[in-house]
Amino acid sequence: MKQTPQLIHRYLRSSKRFPHVWCPGCGIGILLGALVRAIDEGGYSKDDIMLVSGIGCSGRLPVYLDFNTLHTTHGRALTFATGIKLAKPHLKVIVVMGDGDASSIGGNHLIHSARRNIDITTIIVNNQIYGMTGGQASPTTPFGLATASSPYGHLEHPFDISKLVEAAGAVFVARSTVYHTKALDRVIGQALKKKGFSVVEVMAPCVTHFGKMTGMGSPVDMMRWQKDNAVPFEKAREMSAEELQNKIVTGVLVDIGKPTFHEEHARIWREVK
Amino acid sequence: MDDHGSTGILLWTREAHGATILPGGSDRNCQMNRVEIFKGWCKKCGICVAFCPRGVLTTGDDGFPKVSNPDACTGCRWCELRCPDFAIVVQKDEHTDNA
Numbered sequence: 001m002k003q004t005p006q007l008i009h010r011y012l013r014s015s016k017r018f019p020h021v022w023c024p025g026c027g028i029g030i031l032l033g034a035l036v037r038a039i040d041e042g043g044y045s046k047d048d049i050m051l052v053s054g055i056g057c058s059g060r061l062p063v064y065l066d067f068n069t070l071h072t073t074h075g076r077a078l079t080f081a082t083g084i085k086l087a088k089p090h091l092k093v094i095v096v097m098g099d100g101d102a103s104s105i106g107g108n109h110l111i112h113s114a115r116r117n118i119d120i121t122t123i124i125v126n127n128q129i130y131g132m133t134g135g136q137a138s139p140t141t142p143f144g145l146a147t148a149s150s151p152y153g154h155l156e157h158p159f160d161i162s163k164l165v166e167a168a169g170a171v172f173v174a175r176s177t178v179y180h181t182k183a184l185d186r187v188i189g190q191a192l193k194k195k196g197f198s199v200v201e202v203m204a205p206c207v208t209h210f211g212k213m214t215g216m217g218s219p220v221d222m223m224r225w226q227k228d229n230a231v232p233f234e235k236a237r238e239m240s241a242e243e244l245q246n247k248i249v250t251g252v253l254v255d256i257g258k259p260t261f262h263e264e265h266a267r268i269w270r271e272v273k
Numbered sequence: 274m275d276d277h278g279s280t281g282i283l284l285w286t287r288e289a290h291g292a293t294i295l296p297g298g299s300d301r302n303c304q305m306n307r308v309e310i311f312k313g314w315c316k317k318c319g320i321c322v323a324f325c326p327r328g329v330l331t332t333g334d335d336g337f338p339k340v341s342n343p344d345a346c347t348g349c350r351w352c353e354l355r356c357p358d359f360a361i362v363v364q365k366d367e368h369t370d371n372a
């Protein structure tokens with residue numbers, strides 16, 4: 001295995017200031033390493049990677065990487081990415097979004113990209129909160145949690161993002177935590193190889209807001225929580241809904257084949273010409 | 274895309290950032306895995322210390338991780354993989370039977 005810091009130097013932009021902007025112990029940094037390792041392992045050339053993000057702490061990830069990158073508007077990363085994929089089909093298009101970015105303002109783009117089966121790998125950083133704007137509740141915030149926008153407890157029930165995109169038609173769906181880093185590298189690698197709309201939901205601690213609001217405290221406590229509460233899909237199938245309360249179900253949830261939007265689009269072009 | 278308006282310090286080096294190097298450093302003869310911490314990038318989150326399966330690392334008085342028990346290191350790289358800031362690197366000694 002190559003050393004991560006060495007690899008990172010090959011892919012980081014030299015014009016950026018380091019250490020990076022994320023808080024101490026924030027899970028997004030661990031994801032950054034995992035993404036770089038998976039891309040390197042997949043043997044893609046830097047010029048063939050197109051990294052697109054929206055706005056949020058997670059949305060800052062592509063800023064640091066020396067690929068083709070596009071930092072778009074909040075919630076709209078998938079719309080830009082769809083255009084890029086259709087115009088330049090040879091590019092490996094990867095989208096990085098936060099839970100708010102992906103499932104709140106960008107929720108419709110998410111489900112319709114999955115339904116359409118556009119050939120894009122989407123990485124959703126689920127820290128269960130709006131990190132960048134100061135800890136407001138997102139569509140994945142647990143019921144009852146007091147947040148900056150729900151001081152008396154959150155009145156809404158959370159989305160299960162992986163199940164949502166499965167139902168919407170994604171051909172590859174996996175969930176991992178940043179604590180289970182080797183599994184994270186592996187599922188990102190699988191998602192990159194997959195043709196069609198692939199999604200990796202990454203559970204990544206927002207230490208500063210989610211940590212404070214849940215009373216979980218330090219980065220170490222939050223990582224330990226992931227360690228203690230992750231359950232593989234296979235095992236989860238035999239567990240009851242009560243037993244699965246507050247657990248993180250991890251692993252590959254969906255891996256199926258379906259014609260991609262681009263393939264069908266190309267076929268129509270040939271036939272109609 | 275903004276870049277915080279600054280020139281970056283991309284390459285951390287031992288010299289520039291006061292890395293903790295195990296006894297012997299790079300010219301040591303004995304075979305063992307070497308763990309280096311680059312204080313210039315480390316944010317003292319404690320993750321590497323907490324999850325090293327062999328208790329190789331402790332937190333020093335300055336809050337930075339410290340290699341306190343080098344002989345126990347198996348070169349598993351979990352500290353490196355989980356560091357959010359790429360501030361710790363493991364030089365695995367391929368000949369060690371400490372795996």
Ligand SMILES: Cc1ncc(C[n+]2csc(CCOP(=O)(O)OP(=O)(O)O)c2C)c(N)n1
Nearest residue numbers: 055056057058074098099100101130131132
């Ligand atoms: C159109 C628009 N609406 C709202 C915002 C404010 N805003 C910036 S980031 C963000 C949410 C961030 O949460 P998430 O997407 O989960 O990313 P995180 O910071 O947690 O990684 C919001 C609401 C914005 N920038 N643009």
Ligand code: SF4
Nearest residue numbers: 023026057131206207
């Ligand atoms: S606010 Fe939360 S998500 Fe944003 S960098 Fe800090 S810990 Fe990470």
Ligand code: SF4
Nearest residue numbers: 325346347349350352
């Ligand atoms: S390589 Fe493994 S054993 Fe060695 S310090 Fe890192 S986590 Fe501990």
Ligand code: SF4
Nearest residue numbers: 315316318319321356
């Ligand atoms: S995990 Fe990285 S940033 Fe955190 S204390 Fe260890 S070396 Fe420093």
Ligand SMILES: [Mg+2]
Nearest residue numbers: 098099129131
């Ligand atoms: Mg978020």
